[in-house]
Amino acid sequence: MGNKVFSSHHRPPPSAPGDPAAAAAMDRWTGVVHVPLSRGGPIFRVAASLALSPAKTLAVPRANAILFTGDRVRGTGDPVIERLSDASHIAGVLAGKLPGETSAWVVDAACFAGPFAVYRELVPSLDAAGDPKGYDPTGFPAAAGVANILAHGISQIQNKLLGCSAKDSGVNQHPAPSLSSYYPPRTIILGFSKGGVVVNQLVTELSCWALESVKNSVDVSRPNSSHLTQNLLVPTSISDVLSSISEVHYVDVGLNCAGAYITDREVIKRICGYVAHAGKDLRFVLHGTPRQWSDPNRSWIQKEKDIMLKLLRDEAQMCGRRLLLSEKMYFQGKPRCLLMHFEILEAMEIT
Template sequence: MGNKVFSSYHRPSAPTSGSGDLAAAASMDRWTGVVHVPLSRGGPLFRVAASLVLSPAKTLAVPRANAILFTGDRVRGTGDPVIERLSDAAHIARVLAGKLCGETNAWVVDAACFAGPFAVYRELVPSVNTAGDPKGYDPTGFSAATGVANIFAHSVAEIQNKFLGFSSKDATVNQHPAASLSSYCPPRTIILGFSKGGVVANQLVTELSCWASESMKNFVDVSQPNPSHSSHNLLVPTSASDVLSSISEFHYVDVGLNCAGAYITDQAMIKKIGDYVLHTGQNLRFVLHGTPRQWFDPNRSWIRKEKDIMLQLLRDEAKRCDGRLLVYEKMYFEGTPRSLLMHFEILEVMDIS
């Protein structure tokens, strides 16, 4: 199982349009802008850029999927306009939206806290140290899944109330009259971790493995929509279990750390993921995207070793999952000297189809 894709190096062309960091533009079919939301009252603010599908009534339309990308460390003062542009969450949201089908929402999240240039996702990955590096991944409390649900919910409320002039309740009623709730299918969730943002993807894999195992022991049908959707916001998952049950894809985008832990290498954890796929009968897709910048770094050889281990564990599990567990490895800029530029350009050239 699995597929390796190679692409030749090229420099992406400059974007044809751009807007200020705080600008929110409502086009014919999308709202694009930036909000700052906490996970809880008084907590640190996450900067969330979004490109969201609009209905004909200019409310937020119910998407087929929500794709959420977590960014990495800050890079400033390079003097390279491409790196500067691809360091901005608002620009990344527009790029990501362009890669998705028209009915998918794109979300890009920066860490709420930084230690100098280092992203610290402590609210989502409690095990990280002061520099944001993980000491391990612990599913206790489902911190990442809960955090993702809160980021979605608070962002949607802010956008609807402040920018679009609709309350969450009004928008939900307009989009899903009571008669259609019985046939409602929750949007899928696509997780992307870029660079250090891969720690959030790892935390979610860890939580999915644990949650699925517990659900199967308790004979919970995790393949069915949560009935709470009939009274909650239908645009996004609204709880940790809703987030985890809706995940259909994990994309690791040139992830890397200055320590171990860039990829999941726990065989038992990956086996639970395989069991979950077999139990639900739903497809789950893992795509590992990389460049020589991370995978061929002689000073951090553990990154490629961890990637190879995770890839093999997933491929082994895929063999018993009747084609439900899909695993791909995609290499970009092969044969090109390692550079910081390619690390960011992968965001423009990566194939997530």
């Protein structure tokens, strides 16, 4: 299966009042890339909606918002579910919820076991159905995978957009800013449904990396000189990915086993120490519907969510409230259904 790029250049249609995209009024590149993490390895289908500069080149974003999708749902006959199952449509929805200079990326699992998404390349400790046996940060596989997906995705898009080689397409698109003025784009991580396993893996890796950073007294509040020779559009290394994470969104996550949310106090505690050391804020938002949070057959989902919220609240008081958190319930009081599980993608409030 070869690498393919499908692209279009367009100006977004008029947005609803209050939509951040309405104020942006800028052209965007939208399309799909197919990204392998290694030669001969499985292919990730990645949909993107990226802002263009006035010169019609990719603009350096303020942030990269990366959403990981869940299991496949086919044959429902519901046009809304079918539409909101498509990564390309989700990328447009996500872009519309964020400032115009934000790049939106939507990543489908590279492998499926029937309908079940299996993110084994990013979360090695999964069973055959893609459910987690635990979250092990060794080697930082999720952060490395995200860096590779974004770097390869940007190269493919630039090759299509600019007609230049992958080697030359990255750094020279814009003059390199000085170290005193350049801050890399923030990274916003979102996991929808089964995609929450990638979020949990990244949070676990951030906790481990944060502990090492604090122990080694690494100044993570300033960009490192390597950024001057790296692609300015996306994080391209493990450290770049983890140090740039500013928001983590759980979007109606749920599993048929334990592990939908982080319930390890030490993981949250290390992250709290990191944000205090770095002098930066980190925001956690838990979005949910009755479909997941009120399921009597999977009561552990709500229990895990409540445990994680309590851990975050407790630790937030220990780090000058640099750890920000909120819980958002959608479609409250309505009967549980599959439709609301997908409609949260359109209803969720990110900013």
